[in-house]
Amino acid sequence: MIEIIICDDEIKDLQDISKIVCEVCLNEVIDYNLKTYSSGEEMLDQTYSMDIGILDISMSELNGIDLGRELKKRFPEVKLIYITSYEKYCQQVINKVHAFSFLTKPVKYENVREQIVDLLDSMENDASGRKREFYDVTTSDKHKIEVLKLDLKDILYFEYIKSARKIKIVCRNDSYEFSYVMEKLTNELREFGFEVNCRGMLVNMRHIRKVKGYLLHMDNGQEISLSQKRKADFVKKMNVFMHNNFN
Incomplete structure (x- = not known):
């Protein structure tokens, strides 16, 4: 089972991306468990395992870059997908937390499907022979x-x-x-x-x-x-x- 966590402090955006992720997993027959948080601090307090993190970069309390850095310390193999309205953040995130990919708001179904399928292929290759x-x-x-x-x-x-x-x-x-x-x-x-x-x-x-x-x-x-x-x-x-x- 793939553990997916989404964090975005904009409730409407959080609901939209969660709905799309669920649809993708159901349509692609992915065995998954999904949790959502509107606060990075709450996510850190309540998360003990994860495979995929989908994080908004521009959160007010703990931004997505700092949250991703902490998640990488706790879960070195976690794959991170960032949601952003500003492409200027992309290179910064690549340098600091080695993000797997990016989604630009407003998030679209086909983009999410492509990223998740590619990510799962990458995870399967990482685990080959193990x-x-x-x-x-x-x-x-x-x-x-x-x-x-x-x-x-x-x-x-x-x-x-x-x-x-x-x-x-x-x-x-x-x-x-x-x-x-x-x-x-x-x-x-x-x-x-x-x-x-x-x-x-x-x-x-x-x-x-x-x-x-x-x-x-x-x-x-x-x-x-x-x-x-x-x-x-x-x-x-x-x-x-x-x-x-x-x-």
Whole structure:
């Protein structure tokens, strides 16, 4: 599911672009979840995960450029589309927040459709080679799945459940359990940015918002443990990963 967030402090414009985005997603058969905000501050306070941000540049409290810069810090892989009435802002945004594209007001259906389709193609290409199949999986509501294919970027962490002798996969919107060897999984996924944070856990470093004390603050609002013994080495590896992938 694609998480889309729109932020514009002009309520009429916010309603118009939201309606168009919904129509595009329905017509293109895109599995999506849409949230809207009329304030950048409110959006930052209430957002724990996102794939696409559609932001108005000229907002009165927190402008779209500063909002986009903060979103890029929290969610390095987020794709940003800016809405503007002034083309002079375009180069400024490209330089500061690496916007994916722009929409000029008044926003039109065909322009939105083109940008979203191109953006999803780009996201699919970014994730190529990073899908993994998991076998004999149990969902959080106890359904059985013979083969489950997941994008590794969508997984927050793995946790070994000793009582069940299974590994739990925690994603943004769901969790799963399957049988596997934790040490083997760790060795297979390290090259994709996963690292052991404490005994029995393997975390996706791209979803860490910050490290504070012996806690990892994840981009979905969760806090998970970081062992004292592993902290120095973990932080070093995380800094290298972030530098190599998001600078």
